Amino acid sequence: TFWVIHRVAYTEIDWKAYMAQVEGVINGTYDYTQLQGDTGPLVYPAGFVYIFMGLYYATGQGTDIRMAQHIFAMLYLATLLLVFLIYHQTCKVPPFVFFFMCCASYRVHSIFVLRLFNDPVAMALLFLSINLLLAQRWGWGCCCFSLAVSVKMNVLLFAPGLLFLLLMQFGFRGALPKLGICAVLQVVLGLPFLLENPIGYLSRSFDLGRQFLFRWTVNWRFLPEALFLHRAFHLVLLAAHLTLLFLFAFCRWHRTGESILSLLKAPSKRKVPPQPLTPNQIISTLF
Numbered sequence: 001t002f003w004v005i006h007r008v009a010y011t012e013i014d015w016k017a018y019m020a021q022v023e024g025v026i027n028g029t030y031d032y033t034q035l036q037g038d039t040g041p042l043v044y045p046a047g048f049v050y051i052f053m054g055l056y057y058a059t060g061q062g063t064d065i066r067m068a069q070h071i072f073a074m075l076y077l078a079t080l081l082l083v084f085l086i087y088h089q090t091c092k093v094p095p096f097v098f099f100f101m102c103c104a105s106y107r108v109h110s111i112f113v114l115r116l117f118n119d120p121v122a123m124a125l126l127f128l129s130i131n132l133l134l135a136q137r138w139g140w141g142c143c144c145f146s147l148a149v150s151v152k153m154n155v156l157l158f159a160p161g162l163l164f165l166l167l168m169q170f171g172f173r174g175a176l177p178k179l180g181i182c183a184v185l186q187v188v189l190g191l192p193f194l195l196e197n198p199i200g201y202l203s204r205s206f207d208l209g210r211q212f213l214f215r216w217t218v219n220w221r222f223l224p225e226a227l228f229l230h231r232a233f234h235l236v237l238l239a240a241h242l243t244l245l246f247l248f249a250f251c252r253w254h255r256t257g258e259s260i261l262s263l264l265k266a267p268s269k270r271k272v273p274p275q276p277l278t279p280n281q282i283i284s285t286l287f
Helices: 002-007 015-026 046-058 065-090 096-103 106-114 119-134 138-151 153-196 198-205 225-229 231-253 260-264 279-286
Strands: none
Touching: 002 065, 002 106, 015 046, 046 065, 046 138, 046 153, 065 096, 065 106, 065 119, 065 279, 106 119, 119 138, 119 153, 119 279, 138 153, 153 198, 153 231, 153 260, 153 279, 225 231
16 A cells, blocks of 8 residues: 555545635635535535544645545555454455455555545445444444444445344334434534534535536446436436335345334334344345
């Protein structure tokens, strides 16, 4: 990783925009609609602001790129450790594969130390959350999950699996306090911005209608740009995603023979006593 930092050219994409956005907060602007960077408005939740504010000060107001790269290198190593711990508990990957995971992924090195994106921060918190869930520390796991969402809302894609796990483990009433942790943390982190302009904060940081630019896509590069940007294509993808979630919920995740509505009951009141969740069940439900 350090060889990559010193031998491969850094590419500026979003770092300066991140620094300009958090600098606006430092200067006293708490209205999300007024926070801008080189690449456009601030579109990430409040956790992003606080974490990158710390990086702003640690890197000389964002000017020391090499220092930022070294910080992200340490984050990369911490993320690898968290991922390896997950694989170790599921016993699905032989240890020698870990070496290739460290060295073979140009894309991972690029996202961390050559681009300084915010995705690695969000994913590191998510992997920490998963490790806590595997350790049956459900409250702390939900707390870290909410922190990950507060950095980038993409992490919400894991929310259906987490909700299903909470219902399996605790039932509806038992899951409410854990869901409350997630909700309260979002409110606490966003409070300065919610007090200033709540609609502006929610519409910018959790904008579900924001459109991804074709020039940044990787998976859909083979499509014509007009089709990629068409709303009908977006609706088809959303419908396919929701359909697969329902199929997994009914056919894969829940196979006890009881109605899926039994998950709303407390575990002690179900006809089929729930078995302790194994690491593989937790991981397969989340991913």
